[in-house]
Amino acid sequence: MSMLYWEDIEIGAKRELGTYTFTEEEIIRFAKKYDPQVIHTDPVAAKNSIFGGIIASGWHTAAIWMKLSIAERQRHATPTTARMGVSPGFEDMKWMKPVRPGMTMKFSSEIYGKTELKSRPDLGLLLTLNKAHDETGALCMRFIGKSFVQRRPEA
Amino acid sequence: MTGILHFEDLEIGRSFACGTYNVTKEEIVEFAREFDPQPHHLDEEAAKNSMLGGLAASGWHVCAMTMRMFADHMIPRMAERGGSGSPEARWMKPVRPGDRLRTEAAVVGKKESRARTDIGHVTFECRVYNQTEQVCLLYMTPVVARRGH
Numbered sequence: 001m002s003m004l005y006w007e008d009i010e011i012g013a014k015r016e017l018g019t020y021t022f023t024e025e026e027i028i029r030f031a032k033k034y035d036p037q038v039i040h041t042d043p044v045a046a047k048n049s050i051f052g053g054i055i056a057s058g059w060h061t062a063a064i065w066m067k068l069s070i071a072e073r074q075r076h077a078t079p080t081t082a083r084m085g086v087s088p089g090f091e092d093m094k095w096m097k098p099v100r101p102g103m104t105m106k107f108s109s110e111i112y113g114k115t116e117l118k119s120r121p122d123l124g125l126l127l128t129l130n131k132a133h134d135e136t137g138a139l140c141m142r143f144i145g146k147s148f149v150q151r152r153p154e155a
Numbered sequence: 156m157t158g159i160l161h162f163e164d165l166e167i168g169r170s171f172a173c174g175t176y177n178v179t180k181e182e183i184v185e186f187a188r189e190f191d192p193q194p195h196h197l198d199e200e201a202a203k204n205s206m207l208g209g210l211a212a213s214g215w216h217v218c219a220m221t222m223r224m225f226a227d228h229m230i231p232r233m234a235e236r237g238g239s240g241s242p243e244a245r246w247m248k249p250v251r252p253g254d255r256l257r258t259e260a261a262v263v264g265k266k267e268s269r270a271r272t273d274i275g276h277v278t279f280e281c282r283v284y285n286q287t288e289q290v291c292l293l294y295m296t297p298v299v300a301r302r303g304h
Contacts, residue, residue: 034219036226039237050236058240059222063190063215070192086195086206087214089245089294096239143240148206 005152006124009111017068017107022056024101030060055098061105061141062093065130068107085123085148093143097134105140106133112144123148160233161303162275165262173228173258173281176220178212180252186216211249217256217292218244221283224258225296229279234301236274244294248285255286263295274299 024043031040035057038045046054099105113127126149132141187196191213194201202210212220250256264278277300283292 033223035222037230037237057222058238059215059219063186063219066213066215067190067192087246089214089243090241091243092240093242093244094240 006114006126006149007152009114009126009149011111011113014108014110015069015072017065017072017109019104019106020064020068021104022060022064022099022101024054027054027056027060027099027101030063031057035059051098053100055100058093058095058141061095061099061132062143064105065107065109065132065141069109069130085150087145087147088125089146091144091146093141095141097138097140099132099134099140103134106135107131108133109145117148120148122151122153124151125149160300162234162265162267162277162300163303165233165265165277165300167262167265170259170261171229171232173224173260176224176256176258178220178250178252178254178256180210183210183212183216183250183252186219187213191215207249209249209251211251214244214246214292217246217250217283218294220250220256221258221281221292221294224256224283225260225279225281228258229260233298234303236299236301238296238298240297242295242297244292246292248289248291250285250291254291256283256291258283260296264297273302275302276300 028041039049039051039055040057043054108131110129111126112129115125117123117125126147128145130143130145131139134140184197195205195207195211196213199210259282260279262277263280265275267275276297278295278297281294281296282290285291
């Protein structure tokens with residue numbers, strides 16, 4: 001497949017990134033290193049918290065989204081990913097429902113918007129709406145991702 | 156350190172130092188292998204030719220490191236009830252092996268809860284500086300804070 005440019009990417013195109021099952025061991029390992037709050041690290045203390053049990057750090061859920069996004073890109077060289085560059089950040093990250101041990105989450109990414117960059121005519125900004133749903137279809141995480149993508153060189 | 160900070164104490168403009176984080180090449184590569192295996196986070200040679208111009212930490216890794224600083228230095232000082240996301244994060248400069256990061260958390264917004272008299276909403280702007288005082292990450296983090304009385 002020939003690689004596509006920013007101009008070729010269509011708003012609304014959606015990628016299903018696959019599923020991921022969170023284990024308690026992994027939730028605790030991530031949290032001990034990066035988010036050591038008892039709701040993420042201590043099953044006993046978490047049980048007595050408002051969450052009633054251990055839950056994954058929101059950053060862990062976001063990192064798994066990234067992991068599956070890269071894996072999907074490597075499995076299928078899809079047009080929307082071919083000329084992806086680095087990301088300047090994200091917006092509107094919401095962790096609306098807890099992710100608990102044993103839950104299998106389904107991740108997705110949809111093209112949400114495109115913006116020209118006055119300062120960098122060789123690049124365009126791509127906005128993606130990224131989501132994680134649980135097995136019941138409830139939305140647990142969402143955010144707007146941003147990526148720089150190469151523009152079609154002028155002939 | 157004085158007493159625990161409640162909603163009333165977290166006045167707009169107040170700023171808190173949240174410690175430091177030493178970034179190693181090993182940790183950058185380890186995080187990237189597990190969560191963000193792109194050449195510019197994994198391989199020094201490949202990274203030289205990338206948009207980042209050299210090996211740099213995954214942006215998600217920088218968020219995670221910042222969370223660690225906030226969790227170690229800010230959360231224990233507050234009567235807080237957790238966060239639920241971030242309206243904005245900007246990865247402004249690459250984070251490199253050997254960088255020594257520090258985080259400043261400033262209160263930039265607060266509002267009382269309409270539904271509950273015992274809590275309020277406080278928004279922090281976290282700025283993560285490297286050792287040359289460049290801001291590498293800027294992100295907003297709203298938390299729910301308990302009221303003192």
